[in-house]
Amino acid sequence: MVSVHNFANGLLNPALGYVMSCVGSFLGLRCVALARVYRGAARARWLSLAAVSIGATGVWAMYFIAMLGFSIPGQQIRYNVPMTVAALLVAVAVVGVGLFIVGFGDGARPGLLAGGVIIGVGLAVVHYLGMAAMSTQDSMSYRVPLVALSVLIAIVVGIAALWISTWVSGVAATIGVALVMGFAISGMHYTGMAALQIYRDPRSSMAAATASGIAHMSGATVSGATAADFLIPLLLVISIATFAVTLVISMSPRAEEIEADAELQRRMEYLQRRRSRGQVPSLPANTQPWSVLDDRF
Numbered sequence: 167m168v169s170v171h172n173f174a175n176g177l178l179n180p181a182l183g184y185v186m187s188c189v190g191s192f193l194g195l196r197c198v199a200l201a202r203v204y205r206g207a208a209r210a211r212w213l214s215l216a217a218v219s220i221g222a223t224g225v226w227a228m229y230f231i232a233m234l235g236f237s238i239p240g241q242q243i244r245y246n247v248p249m250t251v252a253a254l255l256v257a258v259a260v261v262g263v264g265l266f267i268v269g270f271g272d273g274a275r276p277g278l279l280a281g282g283v284i285i286g287v288g289l290a291v292v293h294y295l296g297m298a299a300m301s302t303q304d305s306m307s308y309r310v311p312l313v314a315l316s317v318l319i320a321i322v323v324g325i326a327a328l329w330i331s332t333w334v335s336g337v338a339a340t341i342g343v344a345l346v347m348g349f350a351i352s353g354m355h356y357t358g359m360a361a362l363q364i365y366r367d368p369r370s371s372m373a374a375a376t377a378s379g380i381a382h383m384s385g386a387t388v389s390g391a392t393a394a395d396f397l398i399p400l401l402l403v404i405s406i407a408t409f410a411v412t413l414v415i416s417m418s419p420r421a422e423e424i425e426a427d428a429e430l431q432r433r434m435e436y437l438q439r440r441r442s443r444g445q446v447p448s449l450p451a452n453t454q455p456w457s458v459l460d461d462r463f
Contacts, residue, residue, distance in 0.1 A: 179235025190224025244390030260288025282325025
C-alpha cells in the first residue's frame with residue numbers, strides 16, 4: 167500500500183478549506199433566513215442562492231481546496247474535468263432539493279428528515295465522485311467502515327443544517343452555527359479521506375524510471391487536468407461568486423425590516439378595506455394612517 171499525505175502543505179489547506187466551508191454555510195443560512203420572510207418566486211430565488219452558497223462554496227470548494235493539500239509521493243495528480251464539474255452540480259442540486267423541501271413545506275419532522283437524508287447522501291456522493299475524478303497510475307480502494315461513518319456524518323450534517331435553517335436568524339447565532347457546520351463538513355471530508363487506500367500498480371513501477379533509473383515518469387500516462395490548469399482557476403471563479411453573493415446579502419434589507427414592511431402593508435390594506443366599507447372616516451392631511459387602527463388589530 168502506498169503512503170499518501172493529506173497535509174502536504176501543513177495546515178494551510180485544512181484551514182483554508184474550513185474557512186471556505188464556514189463562509190459558504192454562513193451565506194447560505196443568511197439566504198434561508200431571508201427566504202423565510204418571502205413567498206412564491208422570491209422565496210425560491212433566495213433558496214436557490216442558499217443552495218449555491220452551501221453547495222458550491224461550503225462543500226465543493228472546501229473539498230477541492232483540501233484536495234490541493236493531498237499528494238501521493240512521486241506522482242502528479244490529475245483530475246477528470248467533466249466529473250469534477252459534475253460534483254459541483256450535484257452539490258448545488260442536492261442542497262437545493264433539501265432546502266426546497268423544507269422551505270416550501272410545513273416544517274414537520276418527516277420533511278426535515280427526508281431533506282436531511284437527501285443532502286447527506288448527496289454530500290457523500292460529491293465526495294466520492296470527486297475522488298473518482300482523481301487520476302493516478304495506482305489503484306484505489308476504501309475501508310468500508312470509514313466510508314459508512316463518513317456517509318453517516320454527512321447525513322447528520324444535512325439534517326442538522328435543515329433544522330437549524332428553520333429558526334436561526336441573527337448574525338451572531340448564524341456565525342456560531344456556520345463555524346460548527348464548517349467543522350462538520352471538514353470532518354466528513356477527512357473521514358472519507360482516511361478511508362482511502364492506494365495500492366501501487368506494478369506497471370506504473372516499471373514505467374517509473376528511465377534507463378538510468380533516476381527520472382520519474384508518473385505523470386506521463388495519467389490523463390486529466392492538473393490543479394494549476396483547471397482546479398485553481400475554477401476555485402477562483404467560485405471565490406468571486408461568493409464575494410458577489412456577500413454583496414447581494416449585505417445590500418438586501420434585513421429579515422426584520424422585511425417583516426416590518428409586510429406588517430405595515432397588511433395594516434394599510436386592512437385600513438383600506440374598512441374605509442371602503444365606510445367604517446373609517448377620511449383622515450386629515452397630516453394624520454398617520456395607522457394611528458386610527460384600534461388595539462384589536
